[in-house]
Amino acid sequence: MTASSRAQSFDVAAAQYAASRPAYPAVLFDSVEELSGCRLAGARVADVGAGTGIASALLRERGAEVIAVEPGEAMAGEFHQALSGVPIVRGDGNALPLAEASCDLITYAQSWQWTDPGRSLPEALRVLRAGGALAIWWNTTAFDVPWIREQHERIALHCGVKPRAAVRPSDSEAIRLAGLTGLRVARRQVRWSRTVSLDMHLANIGSRSAFLVLEEDARHAFFLDERERLGRAFPGEELEETYILDLLVALRP
Template sequence: MTTTRPAESDRAHSFNAAAAQYAANRPSYPPALFDTIEEAAGRSLAGARVADVGAGTGISTSLLHARGADVLAVEPGEGMAAEFRRGNPDIPLVRGNGNALPLADAGLDFLTYAQSWHWTDPAHSVPEALRVLRPGGTLALWWNRSALDVEWAAAASERVHRAAGMDSQQANRDDRVDLADPSGRLDFVKHKLRWSRRVPLDTHLANIGSHSHFLVMDATARDAFLTEERGHLLKVFPDGMVEETYDVLLLVARTH
């Protein structure tokens, strides 16, 4: 099947109408992720001034808050911001994006992007990160990725990418440090952390459906794909419980 990939702006805005679905079904992140960020930064998140950009519904922001960080969420989308406030009424949020951060100069110990740096333009977001971080501050970017050495996950990912009109190079672009900062001004160190969760098949499929490529897809085509995918997965998980295995790709850079 050949598909035409929707405009990036359409995909970026698509989350706002599906914020509740996103909040209910997207995977979280393991404690080891935040341990690794602290080790790379040489300091604890507890008491640190942190801005979590592209905070969405607050999955990462709430975990940073639980680590004791003085965290501010930055989110451009109205629907996502509304869902964030419902779930995290005690965490401050401002509307904005990584290309023009509504933050003061040199005021942050950490700047974090969970599943969101790829929505920025590094020509703007890199200088903005350098502007708002204090000297010795830490920029951390991360993404949950399906573990492709797990046979069923590799086959499922191939089906998802094909349905979304993505080739393998597009699907794996987050692995490219040079794309995170083409200017080379940030010296990223790459980490990979494995974790898993066991969820009902309905949750797994709703998670797939909450990704932008599927949110902007024709509803009939999307529903047909998810129905077919349910059949594939029931052959692997006949009890209807899916063991999802993820590799968290983490990129960390410290300012000078």
């Protein structure tokens, strides 16, 4: 299964994605402003791989003038329903449908990994104005929480993917892995959590690409077992999802 196929898989679960995926804490956007030197209020921001609009909505709340870029038809449809006043164009980070030097900030929330940095980075630099910045971030696994770590390992085994290393990469390694070597890059990690119902949690993990590319029977078998397992661990059917939000901000040369 190619990265492109997995990236395109979200369209089949766009409504589920919109309803269950976690958002981001306010401190993220404080950090973006601090590390980029760009005040969001009044800034022209391109949110690339915008999905159903989770990050776009929060950027707009901070006063940013947002334009979204999203390749998926169903995801873009969910975005339009939630944020009808925010322009959204079809496209992806490897070939941005945006004018040269037209943005103060470009953001990738959970989506940089679906691009080819050899193409998407030059595109970002083309679209950024002088003094602009590229901000990319992910809600990543809190491996120090035992039940979350154990669930991550079960998911990897069931989906036939390699579990992520519990040790987080150093700043220099994270920058290298993101393809941002050679730029001025700052990194910040933020721990945060949300409390959700068991059903919401299962819908959240079911909206991940690793599950969306599986056959229906394989998905059903995992979630039947997982609901029983977590129901025993959390008899109130409410649990706390903990994340380590990993942010990289690169300044345009």
